[in-house]
Amino acid sequence: xxxxxxxxxxxxxxxxxxxxxxxxxxxxxxxxxxxxxxxxxxxxxxxxxxxxxxxxxxxxxxxxxxxxxxxxxxxxxxxxxxxxxxxxxxxxxxxxxxxxxxxxxxxxxxxxxxxxxxxxxxxxxxxxxxxxxxxxxxxxxxxxxxxxxxxxxxxxxxxxxxxxxxxxxxxxxxxxxxxxxxxxxxxxxxxxxxxxxxxxxxxxxxxxxxxxxxxxxxxxxxxxxxxxxxxxxxxxxxxxxxxxxxxxxxxxxxxxxxxxxxxxxxxxxxxxxxxxxxxxxxxxxxxxxxxxxxxxxxxxxxxxxxxxxxxxxxxxxxxxxxxxxxxxxxxxxxxxxxxxxxxxxxxxxxxxxxxxxxxxxxxxxxxxxxxxxxxxxxxxxxxxxxxxxxxxxxxxxxxxxxxxxxxxxxxxxxxxxxxxxxxxxxxxxx
Numbered sequence: 001x002x003x004x005x006x007x008x009x010x011x012x013x014x015x016x017x018x019x020x021x022x023x024x025x026x027x028x029x030x031x032x033x034x035x036x037x038x039x040x041x042x043x044x045x046x047x048x049x050x051x052x053x054x055x056x057x058x059x060x061x062x063x064x065x066x067x068x069x070x071x072x073x074x075x076x077x078x079x080x081x082x083x084x085x086x087x088x089x090x091x092x093x094x095x096x097x098x099x100x101x102x103x104x105x106x107x108x109x110x111x112x113x114x115x116x117x118x119x120x121x122x123x124x125x126x127x128x129x130x131x132x133x134x135x136x137x138x139x140x141x142x143x144x145x146x147x148x149x150x151x152x153x154x155x156x157x158x159x160x161x162x163x164x165x166x167x168x169x170x171x172x173x174x175x176x177x178x179x180x181x182x183x184x185x186x187x188x189x190x191x192x193x194x195x196x197x198x199x200x201x202x203x204x205x206x207x208x209x210x211x212x213x214x215x216x217x218x219x220x221x222x223x224x225x226x227x228x229x230x231x232x233x234x235x236x237x238x239x240x241x242x243x244x245x246x247x248x249x250x251x252x253x254x255x256x257x258x259x260x261x262x263x264x265x266x267x268x269x270x271x272x273x274x275x276x277x278x279x280x281x282x283x284x285x286x287x288x289x290x291x292x293x294x295x296x297x298x299x300x301x302x303x304x305x306x307x308x309x310x311x312x313x314x315x316x317x318x319x320x321x322x323x324x325x326x327x328x329x330x331x332x333x334x335x336x337x338x339x340x341x342x343x344x345x346x347x348x349x350x351x352x353x354x355x356x357x358x359x360x361x362x363x364x365x366x367x368x369x370x371x372x373x374x375x376x377x378x379x380x381x382x383x384x385x386x387x388x389x390x391x392x393x394x395x396x397x398x399x400x401x402x403x404x405x406x407x408x409x410x411x412x413x414x415x416x417x418x419x420x421x422x423x424x425x426x427x428x429x430x
């Protein structure tokens with residue numbers, strides 16, 4: 001099975017991200033449902049699940065659902081100086097309702113800004129402590145004058161649901177490759193929307209591929225509480241079936257690529273990711289498991305022990321725009337999205353094709369009588385067959401194709417073409 005080729009989809013993915021960008025998402029609520037509904041238009045067979053508030057999930061509890069209708073700060077002249085409707089990052093996520101008039105001194109206790117990035121609005125949440133607050137640029141905060149300010153947040157916290165989406169693509173084997181991305185951040189392009197749109201394109205590509213070796217399970221979830229909720233329902237089945245997978249986040253910028261290993265560090269996911277990055281993005285940055293920070297924490301947790309790694313562009317937390325209003329649509333690009341799609345699809349292709357070739361001929365086979373060796377032997381004439389002979393010498397049934405490709409220093413997708421030729425000539429079995 002060979003599925004390495006993928007059509008460029010950068011402009012499609014960028015368009016999807018542009019459509020989704022204005023939606024105010026959080027770990028629960030209408031924003032998540034709107035996002036999943038949009039994805040369902042692109043992947044009709046996605047199943048949307050709901051888990052009720054109060055449900056115990058491992059050491060956590062599914063929180064109440066947050067509904068936000070309006071939020072603003074008004075000065076004593078009646079002018080709105082901060083308005084949630086202008087930028088949904090202005091409001092601290094999960095803010096409780098308030099309608100009050102406060103002095104600037106008291107208001108400052110509920111304001112958040114970044115002195116080191118004076119033009120950026122920070123992204124702040126208070127999921128598990130009932131509180132409220134507003135975020136604004138530090139320049140604007142510094143310009144506030146003494147006086148009274150009217151603060152209005154029209155929100156609700158009430159029992160509802162946590163929603164997530166799941167896609168299953170059946171292959172020849174019950175063994176699965178698992179892909180996960182999150183849909184819980186408000187208007188941020190790289191940290192939020194790049195993951196879901198690249199994952200959506202991957203799903204469409206996989207569904208169009210024929211004769212997949214493995215089955216594929218793909219989830220679109222709220223980060224942390226979503227993965228914990230999903231695992232609490234499914235981890236035993238996942239532990240039995242998942243042989244590789246990736247957490248997909250921060251895959252839209254034009255900067256260097258990054259790799260976050262699984263906790264084990266030597267799974268098929270790790271081997272495939274490193275192999276593809278080495279050949280397709282030689283300047284990639286490799287991180288340690290100690291640098292983890294997304295849902296790989298949950299999938300690789302002790303007792304869960306899934307083989308999940310991450311291929312990213314610039315890693316979360318490593319670019320100045322991260323978790324601010326500067327992570328906008330101008331920070332990502334069609335080329336950035338397409339680059340990530342290309343590398344992750346190649347990693348999946350490596351997993352699909354990572355077989356254990358075994359030579360069928362004792363001793364070195366005679367390639368000439370099979371038309372696989374030059375008719376005339378002169379110095380340098382057999383150069384093109386060297387790679388074939390090197391594959392044969394390592395085809396002992398113990399080394400997989402990724403290991404052999406690494407020894408040869410040749411991309412697996414090139415090695416696979418020669419393996420197919422050798423298999424056609426009954427020189428190896430896989």
